[in-house]
Amino acid sequence: MSEVKISIRNLHKAFGQKKVLNGVDLDVCKGQSLVVIGGSGTGKSVLIKCIQGLLSPDEGSIKIDGQDISFDQNKNAENLNAQMGMLFQGGALFDSLSVWENVAFSLIENQGYKREDAKREAVRVLRQVGLAPDVADLSPSELSGGMQKRVGLARAIITKPDIIFFDEPTTGLDPIMSDVINDLIIESAKGLGATTLTITHDMASVRKIADCVAMLYQGKIIWQGTVKEMDKTENPYVRQFINGCSQGPIKMEI
Amino acid sequence: MIKKYVENFLRTLGRPLLTFVISLGNLVLFVIKAVYHALTPKYYIKIFLKQVLEIGFYSLPVVGLTTIFAGMVIALQTYSGFARYGAESAVASVVLISVTRELAPVLSALMVAGRIGAAMAAEIGTMKVTEQIDALITLSTNPYKYLFAPRLWAGTLVLPLLVLFGDVIGVFGGYVVGVYKLGFNPANYINSTIENIEAIGIISGLTKAAVFGFIIALMGCYNGYRSKGGAQGVGQATTNAVVSASILILIFNYILTEVFFSK
Numbered sequence: 001m002s003e004v005k006i007s008i009r010n011l012h013k014a015f016g017q018k019k020v021l022n023g024v025d026l027d028v029c030k031g032q033s034l035v036v037i038g039g040s041g042t043g044k045s046v047l048i049k050c051i052q053g054l055l056s057p058d059e060g061s062i063k064i065d066g067q068d069i070s071f072d073q074n075k076n077a078e079n080l081n082a083q084m085g086m087l088f089q090g091g092a093l094f095d096s097l098s099v100w101e102n103v104a105f106s107l108i109e110n111q112g113y114k115r116e117d118a119k120r121e122a123v124r125v126l127r128q129v130g131l132a133p134d135v136a137d138l139s140p141s142e143l144s145g146g147m148q149k150r151v152g153l154a155r156a157i158i159t160k161p162d163i164i165f166f167d168e169p170t171t172g173l174d175p176i177m178s179d180v181i182n183d184l185i186i187e188s189a190k191g192l193g194a195t196t197l198t199i200t201h202d203m204a205s206v207r208k209i210a211d212c213v214a215m216l217y218q219g220k221i222i223w224q225g226t227v228k229e230m231d232k233t234e235n236p237y238v239r240q241f242i243n244g245c246s247q248g249p250i251k252m253e254i
Numbered sequence: 255m256i257k258k259y260v261e262n263f264l265r266t267l268g269r270p271l272l273t274f275v276i277s278l279g280n281l282v283l284f285v286i287k288a289v290y291h292a293l294t295p296k297y298y299i300k301i302f303l304k305q306v307l308e309i310g311f312y313s314l315p316v317v318g319l320t321t322i323f324a325g326m327v328i329a330l331q332t333y334s335g336f337a338r339y340g341a342e343s344a345v346a347s348v349v350l351i352s353v354t355r356e357l358a359p360v361l362s363a364l365m366v367a368g369r370i371g372a373a374m375a376a377e378i379g380t381m382k383v384t385e386q387i388d389a390l391i392t393l394s395t396n397p398y399k400y401l402f403a404p405r406l407w408a409g410t411l412v413l414p415l416l417v418l419f420g421d422v423i424g425v426f427g428g429y430v431v432g433v434y435k436l437g438f439n440p441a442n443y444i445n446s447t448i449e450n451i452e453a454i455g456i457i458s459g460l461t462k463a464a465v466f467g468f469i470i471a472l473m474g475c476y477n478g479y480r481s482k483g484g485a486q487g488v489g490q491a492t493t494n495a496v497v498s499a500s501i502l503i504l505i506f507n508y509i510l511t512e513v514f515f516s517k
């Protein structure tokens with residue numbers, strides 16, 4: 001396929017005694033939608049946080065556009081993130097700001113937009129994710145879960161990033177709203193031509209948005225392939241996960 | 255057998271010591287980073303002003319009430335204690351000195367620590383556990399500059415103003431008791447107050463206030479930022495912020511008094 005956008009090699013991260021990432025190798029191609037699946041607590045979020053510079057890895061390299069970013073992210077986390085957007089699991093909207101101020105945050109703080117211009121732009125992007133202009137002046141706590149996700153999405157895409165991360169975008173939503181969010185994710189990523197990395201354990205979401213699927217288990221990528229390949233694979237771990245069986249090689253730590 | 259006991263004994267000694275050293279180290283690193291970012295651009299003026307309003311303006315009633323009663327009680331105590339004779343000038347000067355040097359800075363700071371330190375820790379702690387601080391970073395914004403620096407500046411600059419206000423109110427409290435309860439001559443009382451005004455007392459009080467303001471904001475930010483887990487973690491952070499700020503205020507009050515007044 002085309003050129004590699006994100007390249008991760010031998011990534012290790014431990015918290016105290018607990019090894020969360022244990023040698024992750026992963027490539028994401030430009031414009032591709034990669035979905036990382038894996039059980040709760042397998043380090044999916046840690047993986048994303050390492051790429052964004054929110055956590056520093058213990059070992060290994062992370063390259064974006066061929067540039068190694070893994071060990072100086074304290075200096076560059078802010079610059080680096082200018083080309084990335086992230087939709088957080090809980091939305092992570094700033095509750096001290098109104099909806100439109102959340103969406104336009106980067107425009108106002110980093111790109112020097114005037115408030116009225118920023119608001120106009122925010123309202124436009126809000127409409128793009130299916131929210132009416134009158135939502136703009138509400139506070140995030142007045143919104144439902146699905147609406148908060150949409151606002152989070154609007155905030156993530158307003159700067160037209162090259163890379164967008166989605167942290168369990170459909171968790172906590174009803175199936176219909178999940179599908180709506182999935183559609184929005186596809187639409188917005190396609191519209192921007194962005195590379196996306198999604199972590200989820202919602203298989204419906206995987207089938208809908210993934211070009212490519214990778215499974216994280218015990219701190220390593222144990223399988224990678226397309227959705228079609230995923231359905232045909234004989235890999236017992238993947239089979240167990242996508243079928244949601246309690247019996248199989250994956251033992252849940254209870 | 256004995257070896258085991260010794261080992262266990264050393265362990266019980268060592269663990270809290272290590273925990274203490276680690277948290278001290280974390281705090282020092284936090285302070286260095288926060289101060290560095292507070293001194294270098296970019297500055298978030300609007301957030302700073304909002305904090306000034308929050309810490310300063312809205313604390314006026316609390317500080318006013320605290321210091322007026324402090325001034326009143328000092329007037330009463332001085333009179334009943336040792337100044338029946340020549341009481342007017344003694345009461346006026348004791349009220350002035352104790353309010354400006356100690357009572358206004360320390361009591362105001364403790365009250366503000368309860369009011370502001372707790373609120374800061376709760377707000378920042380909630381932002382931390384709901385990933386809002388991570389979100390800030392992904393939006394290319396440094397949380398030290400955006401969240402902590404404006405609060406540290408506001409705390410450091412606003413507390414002296416609050417204490418100056420407290421000084422005036424506290425001395426007025428003494429005047430009220432002196433004139434309306436103890437029956438002093440108002441003009442004489444005011445004269446002896448003015449005669450006894452000393453620069454060092456007021457300056458030391460205001461310096462203390464600046465340090466206390468920094469401590470309050472620092473403890474609010476630090477404990478909030480370090481909070482883990484959900485609501486319980488934030489609650490813990492809030493408590494820690496108030497308790498640690500209060501203790502540090504009292505410790506630094508002593509140290510600064512040494513610096514200013516010991517010869």
